[in-house]
Amino acid sequence: AQRVTQPEKLLSVFKGAPVELKCNYSYSGSPELFWYVQYSRQRLQLLLRHISRESIKGFTADLNKGETSFHLKKPFAQEEDSAMYYCALLDAGGTSYGKLTFGQGTILTVHP
Amino acid sequence: NAGVMQNPRHLVRRRGQEARLRCSPMKGHSHVYWYRQLPEEGLKFMVYLQKENIIDESGMPKERFSAEFPKEGPSILRIQQVVRGDSAAYFCASSSGQNYGYTFGSGTRLTVV
Numbered sequence: 185a186q187r188v189t190q191p192e193k194l195l196s197v198f199k200g201a202p203v204e205l206k207c208n209y210s211y212s213g214s215p216e217l218f219w220y221v222q223y224s225r226q227r228l229q230l231l232l233r234h235i236s237r238e239s240i241k242g243f244t245a246d247l248n249k250g251e252t253s254f255h256l257k258k259p260f261a262q263e264e265d266s267a268m269y270y271c272a273l274l275d276a277g278g279t280s281y282g283k284l285t286f287g288q289g290t291i292l293t294v295h296p
Numbered sequence: 297n298a299g300v301m302q303n304p305r306h307l308v309r310r311r312g313q314e315a316r317l318r319c320s321p322m323k324g325h326s327h328v329y330w331y332r333q334l335p336e337e338g339l340k341f342m343v344y345l346q347k348e349n350i351i352d353e354s355g356m357p358k359e360r361f362s363a364e365f366p367k368e369g370p371s372i373l374r375i376q377q378v379v380r381g382d383s384a385a386y387f388c389a390s391s392s393g394q395n396y397g398y399t400f401g402s403g404t405r406l407t408v409v
Contacts, residue, residue: 190338220400227300228339228387228400270339282327282391283352284398288338 186211188273190287197261198295205256205290207245207271216274217254218284219245223267231256231269241265261294268292300325300390301370302401309378309408317373317404321390325399328371330363333385333403342386345371346393378408 187210197203209215219231232240234247234254245256254271271287301320309315321328330342332355344352345365356363360378365371375382388401 227402228389230398282393282398283329283341283344284331284389285341286331286339 186273186275186285188271188285188287190269190271190290192290193288194291194293196293196295199263200260203258203261203265203292203294205269205271205292207254207256207287209252209254209271209273211252211273215247215249215254217245217247218272218274219243219254219256220270220272220286221267222270222289228270261292263294263296266292266294298322300388300399300401302386302388302404304404305402307404307406309406311379311408312377315375315378315382315406315408317375317386317388317406318370319373319388319390319401320370321388322399325390325392327391327393328365329389329391329398330371330373331387331389333387335384339387342373375406378406380408382406383408 189208191206217234220228221231222228243258245254247254268289268291270289272284275283300322303318326347328345331339332342333339341355343356343363348367360376362374385403385405387403389398391398
Protein backbone atom coordinates (compact mmCIF):
# COMPACT_ATOMS: atom_id res chain seq x y z
CA ALA A 185 0.00 0.00 0.00
CA GLN A 186 1.21 3.48 -0.70
CA ARG A 187 2.22 5.66 2.19
CA VAL A 188 3.56 9.15 2.75
CA THR A 189 5.44 10.03 5.92
CA GLN A 190 6.29 13.48 7.17
CA PRO A 191 8.26 12.82 10.34
CA GLU A 192 8.09 16.35 11.75
CA LYS A 193 4.74 17.69 12.95
CA LEU A 194 6.29 21.02 13.90
CA LEU A 195 9.27 22.87 12.50
CA SER A 196 10.49 26.26 13.69
CA VAL A 197 13.18 28.36 12.07
CA PHE A 198 14.24 31.98 12.13
CA LYS A 199 13.76 34.30 9.22
CA GLY A 200 16.61 33.96 6.74
CA ALA A 201 17.57 30.48 7.86
CA PRO A 202 17.41 27.49 5.53
CA VAL A 203 14.47 25.17 5.92
CA GLU A 204 13.90 21.56 4.91
CA LEU A 205 10.61 19.75 5.33
CA LYS A 206 11.05 16.02 5.09
CA CYS A 207 8.87 13.63 3.15
CA ASN A 208 9.35 9.92 2.58
CA TYR A 209 7.09 7.69 0.57
CA SER A 210 6.46 4.07 -0.26
CA TYR A 211 4.89 3.17 -3.59
CA SER A 212 5.29 0.20 -5.85
CA GLY A 213 5.14 2.08 -9.13
CA SER A 214 6.65 5.25 -10.48
CA PRO A 215 5.59 7.98 -8.04
CA GLU A 216 3.99 11.29 -8.80
CA LEU A 217 4.67 13.58 -5.85
CA PHE A 218 3.41 16.98 -4.82
CA TRP A 219 3.76 19.54 -2.09
CA TYR A 220 0.66 21.44 -0.97
CA VAL A 221 0.55 24.43 1.35
CA GLN A 222 -2.30 25.52 3.59
CA TYR A 223 -2.09 29.00 5.06
CA SER A 224 -4.05 29.66 8.20
CA ARG A 225 -7.56 28.21 7.74
CA GLN A 226 -7.45 28.63 3.97
CA ARG A 227 -7.76 26.14 1.18
CA LEU A 228 -4.93 23.88 0.17
CA GLN A 229 -2.87 25.24 -2.67
CA LEU A 230 -0.51 23.33 -4.89
CA LEU A 231 3.02 24.47 -4.20
CA LEU A 232 4.90 22.29 -6.61
CA ARG A 233 4.94 18.92 -8.33
CA HIS A 234 8.03 16.91 -9.00
CA ILE A 235 7.42 16.31 -12.70
CA SER A 236 7.56 20.02 -13.47
CA ARG A 237 10.83 20.53 -11.59
CA GLU A 238 9.91 24.15 -10.93
CA SER A 239 10.64 26.50 -8.08
CA ILE A 240 7.73 28.28 -6.47
CA LYS A 241 8.21 31.04 -3.87
CA GLY A 242 11.81 29.94 -3.59
CA PHE A 243 10.91 26.35 -2.68
CA THR A 244 12.34 23.35 -4.49
CA ALA A 245 11.96 19.62 -4.04
CA ASP A 246 13.93 16.83 -5.62
CA LEU A 247 12.68 13.31 -5.96
CA ASN A 248 15.25 10.82 -4.68
CA LYS A 249 14.09 7.37 -5.70
CA GLY A 250 16.98 5.66 -3.94
CA GLU A 251 16.00 7.15 -0.61
CA THR A 252 12.28 7.32 -1.51
CA SER A 253 12.25 10.93 -0.43
CA PHE A 254 10.85 14.20 -1.72
CA HIS A 255 12.08 16.79 0.75
CA LEU A 256 11.01 20.42 0.38
CA LYS A 257 13.74 23.01 0.71
CA LYS A 258 14.16 26.75 0.79
CA PRO A 259 17.51 28.46 1.37
CA PHE A 260 16.15 31.54 3.15
CA ALA A 261 12.86 31.25 5.01
CA GLN A 262 10.46 34.18 5.19
CA GLU A 263 7.80 34.89 7.82
CA GLU A 264 5.07 34.54 5.19
CA ASP A 265 6.18 30.94 4.66
CA SER A 266 4.60 30.02 7.99
CA ALA A 267 1.91 27.49 7.11
CA MET A 268 0.99 23.83 7.10
CA TYR A 269 2.78 21.85 4.40
CA TYR A 270 1.57 18.54 3.04
CA CYS A 271 3.47 16.08 0.92
CA ALA A 272 1.20 14.01 -1.31
CA LEU A 273 1.50 10.99 -3.57
CA LEU A 274 -0.76 10.42 -6.53
CA ASP A 275 -2.27 7.03 -7.16
CA ALA A 276 -2.54 7.11 -10.93
CA GLY A 277 -3.46 3.49 -11.49
CA GLY A 278 -6.51 1.31 -11.54
CA THR A 279 -9.83 2.58 -10.33
CA SER A 280 -8.26 5.05 -7.91
CA TYR A 281 -6.97 7.27 -10.65
CA GLY A 282 -6.26 10.71 -9.29
CA LYS A 283 -6.50 9.84 -5.61
CA LEU A 284 -3.94 11.61 -3.46
CA THR A 285 -2.40 10.11 -0.35
CA PHE A 286 -1.26 12.81 2.04
CA GLY A 287 1.36 12.84 4.73
CA GLN A 288 0.45 13.97 8.20
CA GLY A 289 1.56 17.52 7.49
CA THR A 290 4.27 19.74 8.95
CA ILE A 291 3.49 23.07 10.55
CA LEU A 292 6.27 25.48 9.67
CA THR A 293 6.73 28.55 11.83
CA VAL A 294 9.20 31.19 10.74
CA HIS A 295 10.15 33.55 13.55
CA PRO A 296 11.22 37.15 12.90
CA ASN B 297 -14.47 30.63 -12.85
CA ALA B 298 -15.27 30.62 -9.16
CA GLY B 299 -13.19 27.58 -8.37
CA VAL B 300 -14.37 24.78 -6.13
CA MET B 301 -17.19 26.02 -3.93
CA GLN B 302 -18.01 24.37 -0.65
CA ASN B 303 -20.86 25.31 1.61
CA PRO B 304 -21.47 25.91 4.30
CA ARG B 305 -18.07 27.09 5.54
CA HIS B 306 -19.04 26.31 9.11
CA LEU B 307 -21.67 23.86 10.28
CA VAL B 308 -22.71 23.14 13.84
CA ARG B 309 -24.79 20.08 14.60
CA ARG B 310 -25.98 18.45 17.76
CA ARG B 311 -25.21 14.81 18.33
CA GLY B 312 -27.65 12.63 16.44
CA GLN B 313 -28.48 15.18 13.76
CA GLU B 314 -27.62 14.94 10.09
CA ALA B 315 -24.94 16.97 8.37
CA ARG B 316 -24.99 17.74 4.64
CA LEU B 317 -21.90 19.18 3.06
CA ARG B 318 -21.98 20.47 -0.50
CA CYS B 319 -19.28 20.77 -3.10
CA SER B 320 -19.60 22.37 -6.51
CA PRO B 321 -16.59 21.46 -8.64
CA MET B 322 -14.83 23.81 -10.98
CA LYS B 323 -16.50 24.27 -14.33
CA GLY B 324 -15.47 21.47 -16.63
CA HIS B 325 -14.34 19.16 -13.81
CA SER B 326 -16.15 15.86 -13.55
CA HIS B 327 -14.00 14.24 -10.85
CA VAL B 328 -14.68 15.02 -7.20
CA TYR B 329 -12.73 13.91 -4.15
CA TRP B 330 -13.60 14.32 -0.48
CA TYR B 331 -10.97 14.48 2.25
CA ARG B 332 -11.27 14.81 6.01
CA GLN B 333 -8.84 16.71 8.19
CA LEU B 334 -9.14 15.74 11.82
CA PRO B 335 -7.56 17.87 14.55
CA GLU B 336 -3.88 17.07 14.92
CA GLU B 337 -4.00 14.78 11.89
CA GLY B 338 -3.37 15.13 8.20
CA LEU B 339 -5.77 14.86 5.33
CA LYS B 340 -7.41 11.51 4.86
CA PHE B 341 -9.00 10.42 1.62
CA MET B 342 -12.66 9.54 1.92
CA VAL B 343 -14.27 9.06 -1.47
CA TYR B 344 -13.75 9.66 -5.17
CA LEU B 345 -16.73 10.25 -7.42
CA GLN B 346 -17.46 10.95 -11.02
CA LYS B 347 -20.85 12.08 -12.27
CA GLU B 348 -23.45 9.62 -10.92
CA ASN B 349 -20.75 7.10 -9.95
CA ILE B 350 -18.77 6.29 -6.84
CA ILE B 351 -15.36 5.20 -8.06
CA ASP B 352 -13.51 4.63 -4.78
CA GLU B 353 -15.04 4.85 -1.32
CA SER B 354 -12.29 3.01 0.50
CA GLY B 355 -11.81 5.87 2.95
CA MET B 356 -15.43 6.22 3.96
CA PRO B 357 -16.54 4.93 7.36
CA LYS B 358 -18.79 1.94 6.86
CA GLU B 359 -21.75 3.46 8.67
CA ARG B 360 -23.49 6.82 8.70
CA PHE B 361 -21.45 8.33 5.85
CA SER B 362 -22.55 8.52 2.24
CA ALA B 363 -21.66 10.58 -0.81
CA GLU B 364 -23.22 11.33 -4.14
CA PHE B 365 -22.47 13.34 -7.23
CA PRO B 366 -25.67 13.61 -9.23
CA LYS B 367 -25.95 14.42 -12.89
CA GLU B 368 -27.13 17.89 -11.98
CA GLY B 369 -26.08 19.83 -8.92
CA PRO B 370 -23.28 19.64 -6.40
CA SER B 371 -21.67 16.66 -4.80
CA ILE B 372 -23.07 15.95 -1.34
CA LEU B 373 -21.32 14.35 1.60
CA ARG B 374 -23.92 13.23 4.09
CA ILE B 375 -23.26 12.23 7.67
CA GLN B 376 -26.17 10.76 9.57
CA GLN B 377 -26.50 10.72 13.35
CA VAL B 378 -23.36 12.76 13.87
CA VAL B 379 -21.11 12.12 16.85
CA ARG B 380 -18.43 14.29 18.44
CA GLY B 381 -15.72 12.38 16.62
CA ASP B 382 -17.09 13.61 13.28
CA SER B 383 -15.95 17.14 14.13
CA ALA B 384 -13.38 17.97 11.48
CA ALA B 385 -12.68 20.02 8.39
CA TYR B 386 -14.01 18.38 5.24
CA PHE B 387 -12.34 19.36 2.01
CA CYS B 388 -13.52 18.74 -1.48
CA ALA B 389 -11.28 18.78 -4.54
CA SER B 390 -12.08 18.52 -8.21
CA SER B 391 -10.13 17.73 -11.31
CA SER B 392 -10.65 17.19 -14.99
CA GLY B 393 -8.85 13.86 -14.65
CA GLN B 394 -6.40 14.84 -17.33
CA ASN B 395 -3.28 16.36 -15.87
CA TYR B 396 -3.53 15.74 -12.13
CA GLY B 397 -4.67 19.32 -11.71
CA TYR B 398 -6.45 19.19 -8.40
CA THR B 399 -8.24 22.27 -7.11
CA PHE B 400 -9.37 22.32 -3.50
CA GLY B 401 -12.30 24.09 -1.96
CA SER B 402 -12.06 26.14 1.22
CA GLY B 403 -13.54 23.35 3.27
CA THR B 404 -16.46 22.93 5.63
CA ARG B 405 -15.69 22.91 9.32
CA LEU B 406 -18.13 20.67 11.09
CA THR B 407 -18.54 20.99 14.82
CA VAL B 408 -20.67 18.49 16.68
CA VAL B 409 -21.86 19.68 20.07
